[in-house]
Amino acid sequence: xxxxxxxxxxxxxxxxxxxxxxxxxxxxxxxxxxxxxxxxxxxxxxxxxxxxxxxxxxxxxxxxxxxxxxxxxxxxxxxxxxxxxxxxxxxxxxxxxxxxxxxxxxxxxxxxxxxxxxxxxxxxxxxxxxxxxxxxxxxxxxxxxxxxxxxxxxxxxxxxxxxxxxxxxxxxxxxxxxxxxxxxxxxxxxxxxxxxxxxxxxxxxxxxxxxxxxxxxxxxxxxxxxxxxxxxxxxxxxxxxxxxxxxxxxxxxxxxxxxxxxxxxxxxxxxxxxxxxxxxxxxxxxxxxxxxxxxxxxxxxxxxxxxxxxxxxxxxxxxxxxxxxxxxxxxxxxxxxxxxxxxxxxxxxxxxxxxxxxxxxxx
DNA sequence: TATTCGTGGTC
DNA sequence: TGACCAAGAAT
Numbered sequence: 434x435x436x437x438x439x440x441x442x443x444x445x446x447x448x449x450x451x452x453x454x455x456x457x458x459x460x461x462x463x464x465x466x467x468x469x470x471x472x473x474x475x476x477x478x479x480x481x482x483x484x485x486x487x488x489x490x491x492x493x494x495x496x497x498x499x500x501x502x503x504x505x506x507x508x509x510x511x512x513x514x515x516x517x518x519x520x521x522x523x524x525x526x527x528x529x530x531x532x533x534x535x536x537x538x539x540x541x542x543x544x545x546x547x548x549x550x551x552x553x554x555x556x557x558x559x560x561x562x563x564x565x566x567x568x569x570x571x572x573x574x575x576x577x578x579x580x581x582x583x584x585x586x587x588x589x590x591x592x593x594x595x596x597x598x599x600x601x602x603x604x605x606x607x608x609x610x611x612x613x614x615x616x617x618x619x620x621x622x623x624x625x626x627x628x629x630x631x632x633x634x635x636x637x638x639x640x641x642x643x644x645x646x647x648x649x650x651x652x653x654x655x656x657x658x659x660x661x662x663x664x665x666x667x668x669x670x671x672x673x674x675x676x677x678x679x680x681x682x683x684x685x686x687x688x689x690x691x692x693x694x695x696x697x698x699x700x701x702x703x704x705x706x707x708x709x710x711x712x713x714x715x716x717x718x719x720x721x722x723x724x725x726x727x728x729x730x731x732x733x734x735x736x737x738x739x740x741x742x743x744x745x746x747x748x749x750x751x752x753x754x755x756x757x758x759x760x761x762x763x764x765x766x767x768x769x770x771x772x773x774x775x776x777x778x779x780x781x782x783x784x785x786x787x788x789x790x791x792x793x794x795x796x
Numbered sequence: 797t798a799t800t801c802g803t804g805g806t807c
Numbered sequence: 808t809g810a811c812c813a814a815g816a817a818t
Contacts, residue, residue: 478814479814479815480815481814482813482814482815483813483814483815483816484801484802484803484812484813484814484815484816485802485803485804485813485814486803486804486805486812486813486814487813487814488804488805489803489804489805489813490814521802521803521804522802522803523801523802523803523804524801524802524803524815524816525801525802526801526816526817527801527815527816530816530817557816557817558815558816558817559816560815560816560817561815561816562814562815562816563814563815563816566814578814580813580814580815581812581813581814581815582813582814583814599797599798600797600798601797603815624814627814628814630814631813631814636811636812636813637806637807637811637812666810666811667799667811668799669810696800696801697800697801697802698801698802699801743802744802744803745800745801745802745803746800746801746802746803747799747800747801747802748800783802783803784802784803784804
């Protein structure tokens with residue numbers, strides 16, 4: 434069986450580098466993290482950009498750097514403030530890992546982001562892609578940074594038919610990049626591949642007639658650019674019924690709960706809620722009983738206010754939203770608070786609960 | 797290795 | 808409109 438990289442020897446690597454980097458120098462977007470090569474800012478941008486679109490990241494990046502401009506600033510920040518700055522971006526463990534890693538750099542490396550693959554790879558949240566991205570972009574080190582764009586572009590350039598959904602496949606592309614990467618400008622080489630994937634060599638209907646490297650592209654010559662890359666699909670989401678409750682005291686304060694420090698939406702805040710296993714059978718009684726057990730809250734259940742479906746990448750919440758009255762004195766706990774409507778704004782909520790608060794509490 | 801971990805945009 | 812997608816890492 435032929436090697437998946439058999440076409441690598443047919444590529445004019447010097448010409449490919451020149452055409453690719455030349456295009457990037459002319460056509461790259463002006464992005465806030467491209468104003469300088471501050472390793473900390475490059476790092477923050479790469480974490481934010483994981484599985485997240487550039488247009489979504491831009492305002493978050495600007496606010497985040499404004500609020501936490503240096504490694505020192507992020508190191509000394511409260512995690513609740515950091516999560517609040519990340520609110521709505523998703524994959525919240527990214528920013529908790531980032532703060533953990535930044536604190537390690539602050540203490541162990543005197544605030545200087547490591548510039549070796551071995552050291553930087555030990556940092557929490559820094560995997561093979563992010564390590565290569567920081568090393569090449571911030572330090573000019575010729576290390577592969579293989580993301581989804583790079584796999585898509587190279588699968589077409591080199592006609593690689595392996596399934597890019599499989600984790601082991603990334604190494605095939607790393608091997609190719611090690612042969613192809615510009616040692617004069619590894620930063621622009623890596624960024625150009627990703628920029629090309631974002632702007633030209635798109636997942637559907639790639640703009641081959643505008644592509645600066647189409648003469649180097651095996652798929653373009655074969656006409657297979659719409660068949661590549663091979664990517665198997667993921668499974669369907671499982672559905673979960675949730676009963677969430679807006680619990681008020683007599684002064685219109687609202688009770689909120691901090692989620693566990695691990696798992697889905699870790700350390701974010703939410704309304705008291707419970708999973709409903711047998712929907713439509715004494716649902717209010719179930720909720721009242723389980724909230725007593727889980728949070729030690731005594732409540733009188735009120736009306737069903739509405740319903741909300743929230744789709745995650747791997748599951749679907751169907752939330753029934755109730756109101757309720759607190760019927761005994763509230764006892765403070767680390768993970769349960771009672772707050773005013775104004776104070777709600779200080780806490781980081783998942784988007785599903787942001788919507789509930791906006792619709793049923795603030796208006 | 798396969799699954800978990802968010803969200804908003806797109807077709 | 809539902810399925811897929813977007814600069815992945817941890818477990």
